[in-house]
Amino acid sequence: MGEIIVTNATESKFINRDVAHLIHPLHSPSAHASAKVWVTGDGAFIEDADGNRFIDCLSGLWNNTAGNGRTELADAASQQMRQMGFASGYAGSSNPRAIELSERLAEITYPNINHFYLTSGGGESTDSNIKLARYYWKLKGKPDKTKVISRIWGYHGVTLAAMCATGISSYWPMFEPRIPGFFHIPGPYPYLYETPDDAPSQGIAAANELEKKILEEGADTVAMFIAEPVQGAGGVIVPQDDYFKRIREICDAYDVLLVSDEVITGFGRTGRMFGLEHWDVQPDLIQFAKAITSGYFPLGGIGISDEIAQVMNDSGSPWMHAYTYSSHPVGCAVALAMLDIIEKEDFVAQAQTKGKRMLVKLKEALGDHPHVGEVRGLGMMCGVELVKDKASKQMFDAKDGIGAKVHVETVKRGMFSRVRGDVYCVAPPIVTGENTIDDIADILGASVRAVLG
């Protein structure tokens, strides 16, 4: 790691300057009172301004799969910045790094996805897919197919359209009215989804919620269904094995585009390069961000099926959608260096093996605790759901703030992540060492016991 310059000795001095001028994502003065000021990192560890070291148990924000201190990524950015810091990516312009990146993405994404539009992150990618789905159906002569269906606890970002697709309702009230035409169905949530007696399985029943909603709204009005292969920010919800196959059938039956939001699950996190590979399902559109640069540069994008790309190309008119930073040469250079790391270090295999260990260790440390309702996960993303009563699955009262208290205890013990209510999310970098994975389980076990006995 290079030398890090810390301009003020203590964290509290930073915080005073921070609150004077900075507004943060999810801005909250009370939550910020005990904020950390992160100054350095190596591998799966990050250090605050006072020199305290923490396990980065959420890989930053699920993105930093390669960990901090990767000189290959820094060198790729530096080299590209020296050569050409920026050039337009608008139609009529391109650059070699963006071209190379699209070729590499075509090799590693689903076989039918071979065309890519690049953005600066996840929310922009959600908006791009919504706009593309609407445009596609207009070109196909079905202009009324504009509605978007997504799932409760789904997270797709917070730009206005993405926020409307996001199914975590606390994101909505401040910004109502939402855009009309967005609908949420219950997600598969194996721990909590109540299967009707006559359903063939829980997964099929949960998938059939989509069919029910399409029929309610009218198939001629529904453009797309967007879903994360494993719901991340909503509490690491792994679907049943038969869920997405049935979703694909329903989308095909009603001409609804299936959009796979791979912003967290893309590039190896779940133990496959992309999430729906687990169930052998191909989407029509994908979106990605985060781990494509391990968070070192804000880059995202959408992947478009051959069929949809053909319709766009044949339309004869330009797609009136554009971001200044689409195809950013520096972002693309960092992404290319990251794809080298993912391949050379076999992130897919690492996430499989380490993910299995992580789930086993978390279950050993927490599975028997009377307030741990479920320990779940796939690859290097796990969730520990705390409940008031294990037998009845009764939740704690939100005002008890149990998840937040557990977070405080983990921080005392040198670990940093995020909670969704009373679900503690565990998604450290894929490069995390096995001993550190064991430490994560021990620290979380001790923290849960400190709060709940």
Ligand SMILES: Cc1ncc(COP(=O)(O)O)c(C=O)c1O
């Ligand atoms: C699945 C998913 N989609 C979209 C987003 C939004 O990405 P961004 O914060 O880069 O806009 C996120 C962010 O966590 C995400 O997890």
